[in-house]
Amino acid sequence: MQSVRPLALCALLLSSTFAFAQAPTASSVGTGGSSAGSATVGSGGSAAAGGTSASTLGLGAKSGDSQSIGSAGTAAAVDGKVSSQTKLSDDKAMSKAKAQDGGTWSKSQTKTKIKDDVLSSRTKSMAHEPGGPPAKSTTRTSVPVGQ
Numbered sequence: 588m589q590s591v592r593p594l595a596l597c598a599l600l601l602s603s604t605f606a607f608a609q610a611p612t613a614s615s616v617g618t619g620g621s622s623a624g625s626a627t628v629g630s631g632g633s634a635a636a637g638g639t640s641a642s643t644l645g646l647g648a649k650s651g652d653s654q655s656i657g658s659a660g661t662a663a664a665v666d667g668k669v670s671s672q673t674k675l676s677d678d679k680a681m682s683k684a685k686a687q688d689g690g691t692w693s694k695s696q697t698k699t700k701i702k703d704d705v706l707s708s709r710t711k712s713m714a715h716e717p718g719g720p721p722a723k724s725t726t727r728t729s730v731p732v733g734q
Contacts, residue, residue, distance in 0.1 A: 610719065611635065611693070611714035611716050611721065611722040612634065612635050612714060613632070613634040613723055613724040614633060614724050615630065615631065615632030615724040615726035616630065616710075617630035617710065617727065618630075618728060619706065619730035621730050621732055621733035623733050624651055624732065625649060625650035625651070626650075626731065627648045627649075627706070628729070629645060629646040629647070629699070629728070630644070630708035630709060631643060631644030631697060631710055632710040632712035633712060634695050634712040634713055634714035636692065636693050637691035638665030638667070638688055638691070639663070639665075639686035639687065641661070641662040641663075641684040641685055641693040642661055643659065643660035643661075643683060643695040643696060644659055644682070644697055645657070645680050645682065645698065645708050646658070647680070647699045647701050648706075649706060649732055654677075654701050656677075656678065656680045656699055657675070657680060657699075658681060658699055659682055660672070660673060660683055660684035660695065662684040662685055662694075664686040666688050667686060667687050667688030667691075669684075669685070669687075678701045678702065679698070680697075680698070680700075681696070681697070681699075684696075689717075690716070691716045693712075693713070694714075695712040695713075696712075697710040705729060705730070705732070706729070706732070707729040710725070712725075
């Protein structure tokens with residue numbers, strides 16, 4: 588039994604090493620729906636590469652003469668720089684987040700709008716490590732207010 592422990596330890600170390608060497612990933616998703624006189628829309632996404640990650644989301648809703656809109660973003664890095672920003676107005680919301688560690692970076696941006704009787708949200712997420720192509724994902728969702 589003593590000879591099995593070093594092998595198990597080596598296997599554990601190798602699996603841990605490969606877990607940190609994953610390729611950059613990016614994903615985004617959107618949804619929406621409407622019914623008589625109201626609608627909702629939303630999208631969000633995240634990206635990760637190396638020791639960086641970034642996520643954003645946005646949501647809009649309208650019912651009759653009332654409407655609500657919101658957005659948020661966050662970024663994280665083991666070592667490096669992070670930034671996030673959100674801007675809101677009565678009918679537009681935008682969040683962007685970025686994390687960078689040398690040439691490795693992750694970023695995400697979401698824009699949500701309520702214009703006339705159409706609600707829309709778009710999210711773009713990207714991640715990159717030097718020596719390879721970036722991972723990209725974009726989602727666009729548009730919903731008319733139900734009649």
